[in-house]
Amino acid sequence: MEYTTLNTGAKMPYLGLGVFQLADLAECERVVDEALAVGYRLIDTAQGYGNERAVGKAIRAAGLPRAELFVTTKVWVANNSYEGAKASIGRSLERLGLDYLDLLLIHHPFSDYYGAYRALQEAFHAGTLRAIGVSNFYPDHLADLVAFNEVVPAVNQVETHVFCQQRAAKAQMEALGVQIEAWAPFAEGRDGFFGNPTLAAVGAKYAKTPAQVALRFLIQSGVVVIPKTAHPARLAENFAVFDFALDADDLAAISALDTGQRLLMNHYDPATVQRFKRLVEERKDNPEIN
Numbered sequence: 001m002e003y004t005t006l007n008t009g010a011k012m013p014y015l016g017l018g019v020f021q022l023a024d025l026a027e028c029e030r031v032v033d034e035a036l037a038v039g040y041r042l043i044d045t046a047q048g049y050g051n052e053r054a055v056g057k058a059i060r061a062a063g064l065p066r067a068e069l070f071v072t073t074k075v076w077v078a079n080n081s082y083e084g085a086k087a088s089i090g091r092s093l094e095r096l097g098l099d100y101l102d103l104l105l106i107h108h109p110f111s112d113y114y115g116a117y118r119a120l121q122e123a124f125h126a127g128t129l130r131a132i133g134v135s136n137f138y139p140d141h142l143a144d145l146v147a148f149n150e151v152v153p154a155v156n157q158v159e160t161h162v163f164c165q166q167r168a169a170k171a172q173m174e175a176l177g178v179q180i181e182a183w184a185p186f187a188e189g190r191d192g193f194f195g196n197p198t199l200a201a202v203g204a205k206y207a208k209t210p211a212q213v214a215l216r217f218l219i220q221s222g223v224v225v226i227p228k229t230a231h232p233a234r235l236a237e238n239f240a241v242f243d244f245a246l247d248a249d250d251l252a253a254i255s256a257l258d259t260g261q262r263l264l265m266n267h268y269d270p271a272t273v274q275r276f277k278r279l280v281e282e283r284k285d286n287p288e289i290n
């Protein structure tokens with residue numbers, strides 16, 4: 001495993017498992033259990049995924065030293081307020097069965113995320129949160145949050161993959177000391193991702209798959225990745241990216257795949273805000289989320 005050092009001084013693995021869309025709790029528990037056996041130590045969940053309890057069960061069953069693990073969760077939009085976020089930290093810890101989190105992110109820059117960030121800063125100072133950060137904060141939102149708050153976010157998790165390399169946003173994050181973390185490092189398979197001829201040609205040089213080349217490219221560029229898979233063989237495949245290195249020609253060829261466009265979500269689109277407003281309403285009685 002390779003690690004990045006956050007602005008808190010803590011080490012964060014460059015590769016972890018994302019558990020979005022593992023809503024079946026038994027399945028989520030099985031996948032996390034298998035991932036920990038493969039060697040994954042970073043698990044990325046969220047209040048909104050409704051599976052924190054399953055992640056916690058698998059972590060406890062593995063019996064690994066707590067210090068080896070890096071557990072991230074995210075504040076659901078409904079909890080974006082000072083009081084809401086503060087209370088939700090306790091509920092996430094209870095569901096995960098942990099007494100601290102390695103990283104808590106504000107999931108989306110909607111509703112009262114300034115209030116939520118104040119609660120995160122308090123819990124960071126108290127030591128309950130070892131690092132705090134944000135997700136889906138585009139450069140203007142990130143600049144604003146950093147300018148008017150005391151604690152610089154340790155991480156910003158944004159859609160990042162070879163088709164959307166986030167060059168300008170990444171440069172801003174590097175200048176601010178914010179670690180970039182890629183969600184959907186495979187673009188959720190869109191646009192022929194796993195059959196991409198450039199990724200396949202580069203992979204052929206090293207006997208690696210397009211998925212492995214894509215992850216290696218991001219890690220080598222300083223991006224933390226959290227690919228999701230429910231399949232044991234793919235968990236192992238996605239983890240086997242530390243025994244080869246891309247050369248300058250490979251990096252140039254893959255850099256050229258960047259379209260500069262997000263494929264999956266646009267937080268500037270008013271329709272996205274409405275979508276999340278509907279989700280907040282639909283999920284309001286779910287005790288595993290709120």
Ligand SMILES: NC(=O)c1ccc[n+]([C@@H]2O[C@H](COP(=O)([O-])OP(=O)(O)OC[C@H]3O[C@@H](n4cnc5c(N)ncnc54)[C@H](OP(=O)(O)O)[C@@H]3O)[C@@H](O)[C@H]2O)c1
Pocket residue numbers: 017018019020021044045107135136157158182183184185186187188189194211226227228229230231234237238
């Ligand atoms: N902050 C946010 O707003 C946000 C948004 C989205 C995601 N995330 C986080 O980022 C994580 C990853 O993103 P994601 O789940 O959206 O998408 P992703 O990791 O880009 O892609 C997951 C898809 O790729 C498939 N896959 C995985 N490994 C593969 C391989 N080696 N070969 C072929 N197919 C493979 C998976 O299918 P199988 O499962 O069938 O293998 C699944 O359909 C999430 O789990 C979540 O933790 C965060």
